[in-house]
Amino acid sequence: MTDAQRAATTAADGRRPRRGPRAALAAATALPVLAACGVGAEPVHHPELSDGEVTISFAWWGADARTQQTLEAIELFEREHPNIEVDPQYSDWVGYWDRLATTTAAGDMPDVTQFDQLYLASYADRGALLDLATVSNILDPSALGEDILESGRVGGDLYALATGATTNGILINTTLFERYGVELPDTADWTWEEFERVAVELTEASDGEVHGVSPFGIDTFSLTVWARQHGGNLFDDEGNLILDADVLAGYWQRVRDFVASGAAPSVPHISESIGLPLDQTPMVTGETALGFIPAGQFIAFQAAGPEFDYALADWPTDEDAPEGFQYLKPSMYWAAASTTEHPAEAALLIDFLVNDTRVADIFGLDRGEPGNPAFREAMRDSLDEPGQESLAFTEAMAEEVGDTPPITPNGASDVDLVLQRHFLDMLHGDASPREAAEGFLGELNDSITAAS
Template identity: 35%
Template sequence: MKHMQKIIAACASLAMLALSGCGTSVGASNVPVVPTKGEVTIRLNWWGGDSRVKNTEQVVKAFEKEHPNIHVQTEYSDWTGYWDKLAVQSAGGNAPDVMQMDELYLSFYGGMNALLDLNKAKKYLDLSNIDSSLLDMGKLDGEQVAVPLSTAQYGVIVNNDVLDTLGLKLPENADSWTWDEFEDFAKKVADASNGKIVGAIAPNNGYALQLWARQHGERLFKGDTVAISPGTLAKFLQMPADWVDNGIEVSKETWSENVTASLNDSAFGKGQQAMMLTQASQITPYAQAAGTSNMTLLPVPQVKPGAKTNYLKPGMYWCISSGSEHPAEAAMLVNYLLNNEKAGKILGTERGIPANNDIRKNLSTSATGTDKRSLDFVDKIESTIGKAPGITPNGASDLDSLIVRYQQDVVFGKQKPLAAAKAMISELQESIDFNS
């Protein structure tokens, strides 16, 4: 991928900078974290669409009004363009003061000494309203190099209109069902529709695989090592093939189309699928696509219902460049984006469920429909939330596409599940080793 090539090139450049005198400790910075007297200009960079641009710029204007000496230059791109640009900027020593970050790339930028240790800015940045387990997923080598701005929880979105049309009702234990119970109900959907409605699509991303490993008493990663066993991974890769065979996913072709489809073009987005295993915050976009708000959010199935195998995954982070000349002002901006009630109302849930618990609860009091269900879902699964895993190691940023590729091999009979699992582990480990 083009942006990955640029990131690899940036890695070499950043490494040379570190060796030439910038130091190698995570979060290091020689600039004192104190406000600058007089006028200050800082840069804020993020990825996202038009609504995110509009909302963020509105919050920035409100921040500038409260801090008239601080001027914020905004920059934004689409997903791919963002990482292309950030890699080049970072390699050239011109990174934005405040940047939006994704968990897949945090290890890379943090490990290359590109991000400020936010503990140095704690006088200007309050992190007390964010769950400690969520904050831990912004740490690298014990340093808080990123602060989650939103949280994601994996769950099951149910289109009740589809169930009503088929004369079906959710099982009474759907709030705490096993995988076998979930599959049985998904098959009932497919059977009742004579194969016209997809029951569900098997999970196919890194978040789901993390949960799958935890439910089986394992970890996906242990530091820079792929720790999941081939047997446990093989079951995960086999799942979509099994669901094709028993009719839950209708056919191989239907499964393949849905895996690569956009939200609006997916079977669930078109109202042709009963249940969707995905992040809970997706309920409103899917409801809008399907044309119904008659949707329910349920916990993800577990091997042992009630076990503390879930965790709060950061949807996105805010980070401050270790090369910022104005880290105190950058921290003030991050603090405003995270903690200001007015900012919270403007930003809403567009970037995901707010990581700040007070902001989330305040939004919930006035929210309705699917928005309220997504905001309250954190409380619904609270009893099953355990200690968060470490962040994805550098070199594993293509995990999602890797999972889909090996699932495709199994679904279309190119590889047996165990052989595919061993090959995937080997490929993933090789990538991590190459980038470490």
């Protein structure tokens, strides 16, 4: 998940203090570590629903809008199943994984959880997640399609169902380009040279009041797209780290080039922008006009910056970029605890969340473009203009994407934090792009090896 994603999923009251990137890293890396031993119980195959009163816990991360949507869905589920009470548990991104690690280690993981691919293999390999094949008498995931289902498998077993998926895209503040009279190239087929050129032109046209681009560099989603543009990937199917140091060095050198040319803001400005809440990010405040985002966040950006008009575009390329470098990244997942005392009811809730089209009307695109096609059709007419644009972009990109890469392996759940730390070393000149790349790869490989 990118920093913009984390920022968009602040606590329900929406308040979060501003803090520097190094302080944020220190807080995030202080999360409890899930115990290495298995934490699950022997699963009951094809459990039956209870006729008595049952309470199951349901945990998710997200901002207030997501929380209100989810509470509305819970209320609908409880009306349909009056003997089942759902105990809601929600927090911001960091607090969520902190609490989840603690409760899982204590054998008290919530019955149903919203999950992220960064942690899926880690929890599954430790036996914390329920094998969903054991509840196939209640949970029917077939509407999601094999590609979506494959993204929730670990070691061949299905542990989670993706809520939806999104590509990575370029967010464009078209208002700023119009204000300063800078013409965009054809974004359907633009090159990196054209991308940087218009970014520099915007910086110069605004006399530095606005910079052209908020650079990438600190999240594995955009890094994976960059690697695939250059014929590589982060991990292979066996969970090995296969990213070439030269590819990563080139990724970060591009950031340095943006800063040097004036396309991007200064190093201190970039550094201070990391970890800001979404409504304080440069793309929302109008300090930059181009940014790299998961396309599913388009609605959140448009809502946070109503005085601007935004558009979405595919990444620029070089002429030798392979087709299919973009991919549909699972937005998040639904999973159940292997320790649940009520696997049938937990499965029933997940089935409701992925198959009942009334949920589509409630959630909209908040959790990404739905993996269930029936959900997309159910919500299509009710989406506002930004929602329609976001859905249209993702559907168009779905025709061009390549295979979904392997999920983050066990031992690499902190990959974004490690990436950000070495990015900051590079950005501040404490390491060259090549040195920072080698440091990142060495540290991450050691972590994966230690967990195997």
